[in-house]
Amino acid sequence: MSLTTSEYDSLLREYEQRQLDGEKELRRRKEEVAQAVPAIAEIEERIVDGSLQAARLALAGNTSALDALGRTNEWLINQKRQLLVGAGYPADYLERHYTCPLCKDTGTEIVTNADGSETRRPCTCFRRAIIDRYYMDDGLRQRLARENFTTFDLRFYSPQRVDAATGQTYRAIAETALADAKDYADRFGSEYRNLMISGYSGVGKTFLANCIAGELLSHGYTVLYLSAFRLFEIFEHYRFGDRESSRQASLDFDNILDCDLLIIDDLGTEMSNSYTTSQLFVCLEERDREKKSTLITTNLTMDELSKRYSERIASRLFLFRYIKLFADDIRIQSML
Ligand SMILES: [Zn+2]
Structure with missing residues (x-):
């Protein structure tokens, strides 16, 4: 599943509708209050008049009159609140209520830069809605609900079998991996780190990645x-697809670069070529530049990864924090 242009547009329209609904609801509440407590409507009019007057005074540079007006407006706002509460309404009944206060339901966040200029970017709520709707299928939702830190079962990891390289038991290694994964999730947002979870098939790598997700x-x-597999497919469509599929891939690509955490599951199982491999590098490089974390699970060892991908990619992957898991096949064990 991925995002199509028309789906993207339809989400934009939902945001527009949400704004219209919000305005409509506010008008309804104003009318309701004006009927019930006419004094409040009068105060509201005086507040609006005051704001217009303030704009004129500010233009004229009349600061003392502006201060006085500010105090009057504050007093009026207070009066309005008291009247509202007195009549049994919540104090903020005549204010706009937003589903997302950050972007005021526009889906666009405006950030003021250090030099005073403004950057417009999709709000987190918008990015979440896209991912939730177009990249999460029911299977993934169910897996995420099932596979979390409370259900990660250390009993699947043998307390007897030992990894020859480190001399540690599978259980001890899994305990460390679990603690590392929790730590990674705890520090996410305050510390930029990339993570690689490695191990043979069936040792619980994807499970651990899902816990973090x-x-x-x-x-x-x-x-x-x-x-x-899917990631490399998007890379392919980006370059070789027909117009519509490359447009879709371009939207996908934006989300790949933009999400807070990108999880690439089972790196090494995909069909790759020099083009898709170079796109993987672009993706890692760009995310690294923006300090956006990437989590990779793989069956391959570091050695195999450097052989399979380019030197530049390997040098990036070497900087990832590395978690390794060992187990007799967990999926087989859990079936027994
Ligand atoms: Zn928002």
Whole structure:
């Protein structure tokens, strides 16, 4: 599943509708209050008049009159609140209520830069809605609900079998991996780090990645989960697709670069070529520049990764924090 242009437009229209609904609802409340407490409507008119007058005074540079007007307006706003509460309404009944206060339901966040200029960018709520709607399927939702830090079961990891390279038991290694993954999720947002979870098939790599994904999603981060196969398919469409599919891939690509955490599952299982490999580098490089974290799970060792991908990619991957898991096949064990 991925995002099409018409789906993107339809989400934009939903935001427009949300704004219209919000305005309509506010008008309804104003009319209701004007009927019930006419004095409030009068105060509201005086507040509006005051704001217009303030704009004129500010233009004329009349600061003392402006201060006085400011105090009067504050007093009026207070009066309005008291009257509202007195009549049994919430104090903010005549204010606009937004689903997302950050972007005021426009879907666009305006950020003021250090030099005073403004940058417009899609609000987190908008990015989340896109990912939630167009990249999460039911299967993934169910997996995320099932596979979390409370259900990660260390009993699947043998307390007897030992990894020859480190001399540690599979259980001890898994305990460290679990603690590292929790730590990674806890520090996400305050510390920029990339993570690689490696190990043979069936040792619980994707499970552990899902634990992190679920934790971050619950804290409002945007997490985009893609199998390596799907990611490379998007890279292909970006370049070789017909007009519509490359336009879609371009939207996908924006989300790949933009999400707070990108999870690439099972790197090494995809069909790759020099073009898609170079796109993987662009993706890692760009995310690194923006300090946006990437989490990779893979069956391959670091050695195999450097052989399979370019030197430049390997040098990036070497900087990832590395978690390794060992187990007898967990999926087989859990079936027994
Ligand atoms: Zn928003």
